[in-house]
Amino acid sequence: MGLWTLLLLHFHLAVCVCLPAPSNVSISSYNMEHILRFSPGPGTPPDALFTVQISNSRRQRWKTVAGCQELTAGQTCNLTEKLKDVWDLYTAQVRASRTNQTSQWTRSREFQPLTDTVLGPPDFSVSGCGNCLILQIRDSSWSRFDHNVQLKNLYWEVEFNVKRTRDGAEFRLKLPYEQKSVISHLQPGVEYCVSASFTSILNHNAVSSERHCAFTSPPPPRHTCKYLPVSVRNAAACWIYALCNVYEMLWESDLSPAWLSVLLVLGLVGGFSLVLVLVVCRVIFRNKVQKHQIPCMKFTSQPYSCLMTSLNEED
Numbered sequence: 001m002g003l004w005t006l007l008l009l010h011f012h013l014a015v016c017v018c019l020p021a022p023s024n025v026s027i028s029s030y031n032m033e034h035i036l037r038f039s040p041g042p043g044t045p046p047d048a049l050f051t052v053q054i055s056n057s058r059r060q061r062w063k064t065v066a067g068c069q070e071l072t073a074g075q076t077c078n079l080t081e082k083l084k085d086v087w088d089l090y091t092a093q094v095r096a097s098r099t100n101q102t103s104q105w106t107r108s109r110e111f112q113p114l115t116d117t118v119l120g121p122p123d124f125s126v127s128g129c130g131n132c133l134i135l136q137i138r139d140s141s142w143s144r145f146d147h148n149v150q151l152k153n154l155y156w157e158v159e160f161n162v163k164r165t166r167d168g169a170e171f172r173l174k175l176p177y178e179q180k181s182v183i184s185h186l187q188p189g190v191e192y193c194v195s196a197s198f199t200s201i202l203n204h205n206a207v208s209s210e211r212h213c214a215f216t217s218p219p220p221p222r223h224t225c226k227y228l229p230v231s232v233r234n235a236a237a238c239w240i241y242a243l244c245n246v247y248e249m250l251w252e253s254d255l256s257p258a259w260l261s262v263l264l265v266l267g268l269v270g271g272f273s274l275v276l277v278l279v280v281c282r283v284i285f286r287n288k289v290q291k292h293q294i295p296c297m298k299f300t301s302q303p304y305s306c307l308m309t310s311l312n313e314e315d
């Protein structure tokens with residue numbers, strides 16, 4: 001080390017150190033893709049070129065990065081292939097140079113690929129399974145680490161954030177990374193939205209995915225209007241059917257014919273008025289719908305047919 005410092009000093013004395021040193025030397029990393037960025041120091045002439053060197057904590061020797069020897073201002077240096085050991089601590093340094101002129105080196109802070117990289121969100125799908133949700137992580141989410149065995153061998157978890165759409169109630173849970181996970185003990189027929197991120201005890205920089213929403217089971221019919229015409233008919237049919245049964249029972253009992261006829265009349269009048277009420281309700285309801293032009297409703301994933309069309313279809 002001492003020898004190197006001496007040599008460097010000698011070198012600096014031999015060439016004029018009169019260019020401003022670069023600033024903001026930093027390594028940013030997303031999904032293990034490491035990119036070095038820097039800004040030219042204030043007053044740097046536009047024809048200055050920049051050189052990048054790296055060293056690691058094991059060898060402690062500066063090595064010029066091939067392909068990053070003559071960068072112009074604004075260019076970046078791709079260090080992905082150079083920082084291969086995810087556990088090692090790396091430092092980078094950059095300096096400006098021109099014919100017979102160089103600047104001082106400016107260093108980045110120490111960078112450890114494993115802890116400093118930002119992990120992108122998993123790509124996954126959500127589907128309902130009754131009172132549970134099935135979360136299926138797509139292969140592509142994981143294959144981005146294929147090139148690095150060290151990474152793949154780490155213990156990874158996926159953190160899920162589950163939010164009930166109706167009231168925004170939410171909870172988090174961590175599950176070991178699997179292609180398929182199940183979140184159980186949810187309410188059936190209810191919509192939940194789930195976001196996910198990769199996580200490990202050694203890396204807390206994960207980015208959360210967008211929310212993916214799904215019903216645990218098919219949603220219950222929300223728009224009673226759609227089913228109204230059918231239910232009107234069914235109600236009337238049921239009523240008549242029940243009435244018939246009652247009369248059959250009464251017929252077989254020993255009631256006097258006078259009583260029977262009174263009951264018959266009462267029953268018919270009652271039934272008739274019920275049907276009348278239902279029909280009137282329907283007519284009023286339809287007029288209302290036509291007047292106010294209730295718009296078609298969409299219920300998140302499944303488009304529901306419009307109130308109007310469903311009523312018209314019934315006719």
Ligand SMILES: *[C@@H]1O[C@H](CO)[C@@H](O)[C@H](O)[C@H]1NC(C)=O
Nearest residue numbers: 022023024038039040041042
């Ligand atoms: C360095 O970064 C800081 C903060 O991001 C910024 O304010 C400053 O302008 C940068 N310096 C140069 C020379 O670009």
Ligand SMILES: *[C@@H]1O[C@H](CO)[C@@H](O)[C@H](O)[C@H]1NC(C)=O
Nearest residue numbers: 033034035076078079080081
């Ligand atoms: C950096 O290098 C890696 C590996 O060679 C490559 O996959 C990636 O696309 C490069 N990134 C940029 C921004 O050039």
Ligand SMILES: *[C@@H]1O[C@H](CO)[C@@H](O)[C@H](O)[C@H]1NC(C)=O
Nearest residue numbers: 014015016098099100101102
């Ligand atoms: C660089 O240095 C050499 C030798 O010291 C000198 O001959 C040359 O003129 C210098 N060039 C510039 C551009 O200063």
